[in-house]
Amino acid sequence: xxxxxxxxxxxxxxxxxxxxxxxxxxxxxxxxxxxxxxxxxxxxxxxxxxxxxxxxxxxxxxxxxxxxxxxxxxxxxxxxxxxxxxxxxxxxxxxxxxxxxxxxxxxxxxxxxxxxxxxxxxxxxxxxxxxxxxxxxxxxxxxxxxxxxxxxxxxxxxxxxxxxxxxxxxxxxxxxxxxxxxxxxxxxxxxxxxxxxxxxxxxxxxxxxxxxxxxxxxxxxxxxxxxxxxxxxxxxxxxxxxxxxxxxxxxxxxxxxxxxxxxxxxxxxxxxxxxxxxxxxxxxxxxxxxxxxxxxxxxxxxxxxxxxxxxxxxxxxxxxxxxxx
Amino acid sequence: xxxxxxxxxxxxxxxxxxxxxxxxxxxxxxxxxxxxxxxxxxxxxxxxxxxxxxxxxxxxxxxxxxxxxxxxxxxxxxxxxxxxxxxxxxxxxxxxxxxxxxxxxxxxxxxxxxxxxxxxxxxxxxxxxxxxxxxxxxxxxxxxxxxxxxxxxxxxxxxxxxxxxxxxxxxxxxxxxxxxxxxxxxxxxxxxxxxxxxxxxxxxxxxxxxxxxxxxxxxxxxxxxxxxxxxxxxxxxxxxxxxxxxxxxxxxxxxxxxxxxxxxxxxxxxxxxxxxxxxxxxxxxxxxxxxxxxxxxxxxxxxxxxxxxxxxxxxxxxxxxxxxxxxxxxxxxxxxxxxxxxxxxxxxxxxxxxxxxxxxxxxxxxxxxxxxxxxxxxxxxxxxxxxxx
Numbered sequence: 033x034x035x036x037x038x039x040x041x042x043x044x045x046x047x048x049x050x051x052x053x054x055x056x057x058x059x060x061x062x063x064x065x066x067x068x069x070x071x072x073x074x075x076x077x078x079x080x081x082x083x084x085x086x087x088x089x090x091x092x093x094x095x096x097x098x099x100x101x102x103x104x105x106x107x108x109x110x111x112x113x114x115x116x117x118x119x120x121x122x123x124x125x126x127x128x129x130x131x132x133x134x135x136x137x138x139x140x141x142x143x144x145x146x147x148x149x150x151x152x153x154x155x156x157x158x159x160x161x162x163x164x165x166x167x168x169x170x171x172x173x174x175x176x177x178x179x180x181x182x183x184x185x186x187x188x189x190x191x192x193x194x195x196x197x198x199x200x201x202x203x204x205x206x207x208x209x210x211x212x213x214x215x216x217x218x219x220x221x222x223x224x225x226x227x228x229x230x231x232x233x234x235x236x237x238x239x240x241x242x243x244x245x246x247x248x249x250x251x252x253x254x255x256x257x258x259x260x261x262x263x264x265x266x267x268x269x270x271x272x273x274x275x276x277x278x279x280x281x282x283x284x285x286x287x288x289x290x291x292x293x294x295x296x297x298x299x300x301x302x303x304x305x306x307x308x309x310x311x312x313x314x315x316x317x318x319x320x321x322x323x324x325x326x327x328x329x330x331x332x333x334x335x336x337x338x339x340x341x342x343x344x345x346x347x348x349x350x351x352x353x354x355x356x357x
Numbered sequence: 358x359x360x361x362x363x364x365x366x367x368x369x370x371x372x373x374x375x376x377x378x379x380x381x382x383x384x385x386x387x388x389x390x391x392x393x394x395x396x397x398x399x400x401x402x403x404x405x406x407x408x409x410x411x412x413x414x415x416x417x418x419x420x421x422x423x424x425x426x427x428x429x430x431x432x433x434x435x436x437x438x439x440x441x442x443x444x445x446x447x448x449x450x451x452x453x454x455x456x457x458x459x460x461x462x463x464x465x466x467x468x469x470x471x472x473x474x475x476x477x478x479x480x481x482x483x484x485x486x487x488x489x490x491x492x493x494x495x496x497x498x499x500x501x502x503x504x505x506x507x508x509x510x511x512x513x514x515x516x517x518x519x520x521x522x523x524x525x526x527x528x529x530x531x532x533x534x535x536x537x538x539x540x541x542x543x544x545x546x547x548x549x550x551x552x553x554x555x556x557x558x559x560x561x562x563x564x565x566x567x568x569x570x571x572x573x574x575x576x577x578x579x580x581x582x583x584x585x586x587x588x589x590x591x592x593x594x595x596x597x598x599x600x601x602x603x604x605x606x607x608x609x610x611x612x613x614x615x616x617x618x619x620x621x622x623x624x625x626x627x628x629x630x631x632x633x634x635x636x637x638x639x640x641x642x643x644x645x646x647x648x649x650x651x652x653x654x655x656x657x658x659x660x661x662x663x664x665x666x667x668x669x670x671x672x673x674x675x676x677x678x679x680x681x682x683x684x685x686x687x688x689x690x691x692x693x694x695x696x697x698x699x700x701x702x703x704x705x706x707x708x709x710x711x712x713x714x715x716x717x718x719x720x721x722x723x724x725x726x727x728x729x730x731x732x733x734x735x736x737x738x739x740x741x742x743x744x745x746x
Binding site: 260 | 383390479490504602
């Protein structure tokens with residue numbers, strides 16, 4: 033991780049958050065997606081009270097609070113309720129790729145349904161010719177390329193024709209579609225601005241290998257990490273209140289982590305603990321390096337080992353290790 | 358309400374495109390200190406703190422845990438709320454509930470967004486249903502573009518009407534010290550700005566702002582003996598939309614959607630028959646120009662399909678008979694977690710006569726605020742200078 037320390041701007045730290053998810057479709061959506069994948073068919077579900085045919089199919093009608101029971105096979109054509117032509121490249125988060133602009137997409141109400149489906153309109157069609165109310169037909173991927181996702185629809189294509197009723201399916205479907213789960217990631221590129229006091233902390237750590245805490249004169253306490261407000265008395269704290277702490281300190285608590293998460297700074301078993309640096313009233317959590325884990329004891333004196341080059345973050349301290357007796 | 362609640366103070370940051378000089382807690386602390394100063398109070402006077410933003414918009418979870426020092430919650434009761442774009446308003450309502458219940462007397466409400474720190478597009482895509490629609494990722498622009506498309510097709514409104522709303526907002530913002538987009542633009546500037554998603558152009562859409570707002574609520578006894586003129590919260594209402602449905606994207610819908618349902622209920626609570634006359638000023642939540650025209654209709658300030666005529670006739674200008682968003686609205690400032698609170702705080706400033714350059718030039722006693730979120734619901738709050746209405 034690299035930090036920029038520009039005096040007028042303040043240090044900042046880029047953070048990539050990559051979170052994997054596994055989503056379960058549930059039985060209603062599973063049927064919709066599997067029928068689309070296997071047979072190229074669209075299904076809605078009808079509320080026994082208000083008669084609305086809902087897409088995607090769902091367990092309860094939100095308006096009537098009753099269980100939806102009657103499956104309806106919809107036509108694969110319908111009308112455009114609304115649309116837009118997008119001129120910005122928007123990344124499809126499920127693929128990581130951008131839909132290249134300009135592209136038209138809209139909400140299509142399939143014949144027989146009361147709800148719409150958002151999707152692309154044929155990119156070969158001149159967007160200026162697209163109108164609200166236009167009839168369109170779903171164009172699907174070939175069966176061997178369909179996976180049970182709305183992307184099984186390539187786009188909706190303008191056609192001629194009149195609105196017709198859905199081809200109703202009055203017998204309740206008994207087939208068991210099994211579980212349907214999909215793995216996705218959300219990848220977010222974030223950037224954390226550390227503020228003036230922390231910028232100074234990182235500058236002193238990076239350039240002088242000096243550790244600092246912030247002193248609240250009212251509470252007579254030195255806090256690590258340095259902060260702009262004392263949480264106890266609400267006094268404003270500034271760079272003038274920074275005081276040198278450590279470099280050595282006392283081990284307050286520690287543990288060994290035997291499992292791995294992608295976010296860990298390194299993989300494999302690792303030891304970390306909290307060291308209260310000399311002069312500070314609160315501790316610093318950090319990695320601990322020790323030859324024999326069983327020799328670690330709370331109350332031990334610890335010293336930091338600094339990295340050779342500046343990272344612009346807390347890993348300018350590589351770890352703490354016991355002070356040789 | 359069991360007990361009456363008033364806004365007794367507030368403050369906000371100068372909302373900006375960039376706040377590289379502060380971290381999240383420092384930015385929020387600016388608004389908190391401004392509110393305490395305005396109310397002539399210290400953190401020790403506060404009984405509970407409610408805070409909120411858009412979940413994960415800064416790439417940080419559990420913001421209540423990370424903001425403790427700067428918002429005074431060490432040892433204090435409070436909670437964090439996150440309800441999408443409505444959050445600023447939800448926090449004020451929750452604060453009012455805390456006081457109305459009789460359990461607390463003085464509550465600090467905070468909304469914020471340091472939007473530059475997160476990856477808005479990626480995180481907003483997480484709002485879409487993972488298996489039904491996430492791949493389309495049209496985001497807010499796509500949603501409001503479809504609203505505009507539907508509106509123009511249904512009622513014959515033109516792109517010029519959108520430009521009129523864009524101009525009103527940014528010219529009002531020029532009078533508002535705290536607004537982000539203080540732009541001296543004309544209709545032509547708006548019509549020539551870059552097309553994002555038809556019919557939404559760059560100037561038709563809200564910015565991404567960094568900022569925080571804090572509002573202090575007090576019980577009746579505190580409010581009546583306070584140095585500031587109390588702004589009473591007279592009624593609140595919330596209505597959710599059904600997921601997956603078109604709603605605002607099909608302006609001809611006859612379904613009882615969130616905006617109309619909530620307006621009908623709050624008007625019934627207050628006995629309002631003519632909202633344009635009852636309220637002296639409106640602060641509505643308009644992420645895009647077309648949404649403002651729809652709010653005029655859904656709030657009953659005009660009839661269906663007439664929203665674009667109202668802006669054309671200048672009725673909602675800052676010196677018009679029905680001023681809407683004298684602050685510049687969301688189109689001028691959108692630090693999402695604070696945006697809905699800005700509506701309430703700006704309306705309170707109007708009632709107090711403290712809005713400064715953007716004060717509407719008439720007696721302001723009653724105001725109505727709205728909120729909107731991608732969670733697809735609204736929060737309406739009615740404010741008054743008096744407990745009689």
